[in-house]
Amino acid sequence: MEGFYQQMFPNPTEARAQALPLTQLDGDGPHRLLELRPRELWILDLDRWDDEGVSARQAVDIHAVEDALAARATRERRY
Structure with missing residues (x-):
């Protein structure tokens, strides 16, 4: 719970x-x-969608997103 408030404030x-x-x-x-x-x-x-007018989705590597967000949070804490 404490982590939530630290992240927000x-x-x-x-x-x-x-x-x-x-x-x-x-x-x-x-x-x-x-x-x-x-x-x-x-x-x-x-x-x-722009090229073919087809509504399609691309899978995203969720672990890469988590790693990028964690790295950003680490950088922000240093400042």
Whole structure:
């Protein structure tokens, strides 16, 4: 849970100030945080749409996307 707020608010003081009490996120609480873990990912092939008018999708290497996002997050933490 802490990681979510740190990601949304890099300043630790602001992250703590914005954090909802766990009672609002659990049981009968009015809010939820959901974690999605996709197994597959596609993007629309706009080139094929432009050239042929065909709505097609291209598979994306989800691990490459995760690695790129992790590398970016690491770089941003250094500054």
